[in-house]
Structure formats: structure tokens, C-alpha cells
Amino acid sequence: MSSLPRHCVVVGAGRMGSALAAALRAAGLDVSGPLRRGERCPQGTDCVLLCVPDAEIGKAAQDVAPGPLVGHVSGATTLAPLAPHEAFSLHPLMTVPATFEEAGAAIAGTTDRALDTARALAEALGMRTFEVADEDRAAYHAAASMAANYLVALEDAAERLLATTGASRELLVPLVRATVENWARDGARALTGPIARGDEQTVERQRAAVEERAPELLDLFDALANSTRELVA
Ligand SMILES: NC(=O)c1ccc[n+]([C@@H]2O[C@H](COP(=O)([O-])OP(=O)(O)OC[C@H]3O[C@@H](n4cnc5c(N)ncnc54)[C@H](OP(=O)(O)O)[C@@H]3O)[C@@H](O)[C@H]2O)c1
Known part of the structure; x- marks a missing residue:
């Protein structure tokens, strides 16, 4: 069975949120958003992808009612700010605007299901997935910023x-x-x-x-x- 969500809500209408929403839609997924600040998540979704600045991830996660998987796209951030949701992260090792095809994607999940969803979303965009340990996150992201x-x-x-x-x-x-x-x-x-x-x-x-x-x-x-x-x- 595919780990792709039935319906994905993208939150945050900045550079990454706009690019990811368009790319996921182009890949054939059912996507809502990118939602702007204050817009409510549609009910019945099974996946919410937060594309907000790193410092806003915790607050944006709290605004999501329990139920769906909740993910972020930050390279430097662990899954802790997403608690208590079943959570994942998918960091495109890519700058926008650009194509996601062939780019690396650092993925993590609090459960096997969440990790599988991160992998499926990344692979739907043609990205190559890999995992980064929590203690390596800052170094990983520093390398990406330098590059x-x-x-x-x-x-x-x-x-x-x-x-x-x-x-x-x-x-x-x-x-x-x-x-x-x-x-x-x-x-x-x-x-x-x-x-x-x-x-x-x-x-x-x-x-x-x-x-x-x-x-x-x-x-x-x-x-x-x-x-x-x-x-x-
Ligand atoms: N840009 C990249 O190349 C890149 C690459 C890899 C990963 N990322 C990751 O992508 C995430 C977003 O970065 P970005 O570059 O897209 O930032 P950005 O262009 O500054 O966009 C952030 C957006 O989030 C919105 N926002 C902030 N708080 C919100 C909330 N509580 N609810 C809904 N929307 C909210 C902002 O709206 P307002 O304008 O109203 O504040 C803004 O539209 C970060 O985690 C970053 O690490 C970015």
C-alpha cells in the first residue's frame, strides 16, 4: 500500500511552501494550500506539511488539530517541536526557486508510518532520501548553508x-x-x-x-x- 497521503495541506505561503505545494500538485497529489497565516486547515486531511520559518514550527504545529501526520521541511530542526503529533520531516537539500528532481531530501519520522510518508512524498518529487541523526542536524544544515x-x-x-x-x-x-x-x-x-x-x-x-x-x-x-x-x- 502506498505511503503517500490521500490529501496534503501545505501551511506557509513563502518560498518553500509555494514551491512544494506546486510540485506536489504537479506530481498528482491532492494538495490544499499553501495556507497563509490565520487560514484554517481543511478537515479530513491526513497530512499537514509546515513550511514556516524554523522558529514558528512549534506554534504552527499547535494550531493543527490532532489527527493528521504533521511534518516540517527544516534542515536544522528535530521533530521535537511537532510533539505530540505523529510527525515527520522532509528537508529538501535544495534552494528555491529550483527543481526538486534529483535533489537530496533528509527525512525523519517519529514512527515507521511517518518516516514512510516522508520518503513517499520526497520520492514523488524525484528526490533522493537519506537520514540525518538529531545530533548531526546542526552540522548538516551548516554544510548546506555554506554550499x-x-x-x-x-x-x-x-x-x-x-x-x-x-x-x-x-x-x-x-x-x-x-x-x-x-x-x-x-x-x-x-x-x-x-x-x-x-x-x-x-x-x-x-x-x-x-x-x-x-x-x-x-x-x-x-x-x-x-x-x-x-x-x-
Ligand atoms: N527557501 C529555501 O530555499 C529552503 C530550503 C530548504 C528548506 N527550507 C525551509 O522551509 C521553511 C520555510 O522557509 P522559506 O524560505 O519558505 O521561508 P519564507 O519564504 O520566509 O516563508 C515562510 C512563510 O511562512 C509563513 N508563516 C509564518 N508563520 C506562519 C504560521 N504560523 N502559519 C502560517 N504561515 C506562517 C510566512 O508568512 P508571513 O509572511 O505572514 O510571516 C511566510 O509566508 C523553513 O523551515 C526553511 O528551513 C527553505
Whole structure:
């Protein structure tokens, strides 16, 4: 028997709630929502998926009447805030907007049935499921943030420095795409550039330019240069 819910209510009409509701619907599930704050869950549902900010999960769970399975989509959060519901979590290791197909999905459940439901929902979207222990959650989520959120912060810093030369951000895009593809294939062996070549003179000239043009980026530049040196050591 399929572990997919008969009817799924998505709560939270932000980035993830809107994307998941649309994707689950496109996968053929019967979905209500995404519900906005204050909208009531329809009766008779067997699954409620909370796509609200992490700090709001406990309160949103309390607003759900007992009965359905209740899940969240947070990477950093255990199932504790969902108690006393029979609960699951399904964290798409993905940023939105993007497709869920092929993305990882960290799943957990308070019962076998809840875990099976998390797995079935993820697989309906073409995601690859895996489990993360509670004590590993913060580290798991920190890794995800470094891979995605901090990459955006880093590219924004590069864009700001480049802007001082009059060149536009579009010129960085092919470089970033190729670098990500090379890293995906080769890991740290994808490293190129002056530090990989042992050319500290050039790194020193780069550093002086950053100090002059964008001094607010100097700590970031130094931290990344040191991390890069560790890669080649
Ligand atoms: N965005 C991503 O790429 C991503 C990736 C993986 C996992 N997630 C997870 O997805 C969850 C939501 O993140 P998000 O990025 O979608 O945040 P978001 O864009 O800020 O959206 C959160 C939404 O939840 C609504 N909300 C807050 N409290 C509510 C409540 N009690 N009842 C109903 N709606 C409520 C907010 O409404 P108001 O505007 O009225 O406050 C907002 O529409 C988080 O657990 C996050 O960790 C996100």
C-alpha cells in the first residue's frame, strides 16, 4: 500500500511552501494550500506539511488539530517541536526557486508510518532520501548553508569588487558555472589560480587592491586565501 497521503495541506505561503505545494500538485497529489497565516486547515486531511520559518514550527504545529501526520521541511530542526503529533520531516537539500528532481531530501519520522510518508512524498518529487541523526542536524544544515547561502554571499562580494573596475556581473557567470561544474566532478582538485600555482606575489597584489577598493572585504579575502592555502598544502 502506498505511503503517500490521500490529501496534503501545505501551511506557509513563502518560498518553500509555494514551491512544494506546486510540485506536489504537479506530481498528482491532492494538495490544499499553501495556507497563509490565520487560514484554517481543511478537515479530513491526513497530512499537514509546515513550511514556516524554523522558529514558528512549534506554534504552527499547535494550531493543527490532532489527527493528521504533521511534518516540517527544516534542515536544522528535530521533530521535537511537532510533539505530540505523529510527525515527520522532509528537508529538501535544495534552494528555491529550483527543481526538486534529483535533489537530496533528509527525512525523519517519529514512527515507521511517518518516516514512510516522508520518503513517499520526497520520492514523488524525484528526490533522493537519506537520514540525518538529531545530533548531526546542526552540522548538516551548516554544510548546506555554506554550499548554497554563503556561495551567494561570496559571489556578491566578487561582484562588488569587480564593479570597481567597471566590468559587469554577467562576466562572472560563466566562470562561476564552470567552477561549480569542475568542483562537482573533481572536488578540491578543481582548484586553479595563484594560490594553486604557489604565486604568493600575485596574491599580495590582489590583497592590496582589495584593501584599497573594498576594505570591508579584506577579512573575507584573508579567510578564504588561508582556507585555499590549506587545500593545496
Ligand atoms: N527557501 C529555501 O530555499 C529552503 C530550503 C530548504 C528548506 N527550507 C525551509 O522551509 C521553511 C520555510 O522557509 P522559506 O524560505 O519558505 O521561508 P519564507 O519564504 O520566509 O516563508 C515562510 C512563510 O511562512 C509563513 N508563516 C509564518 N508563520 C506562519 C504560521 N504560523 N502559519 C502560517 N504561515 C506562517 C510566512 O508568512 P508571513 O509572511 O505572514 O510571516 C511566510 O509566508 C523553513 O523551515 C526553511 O528551513 C527553505
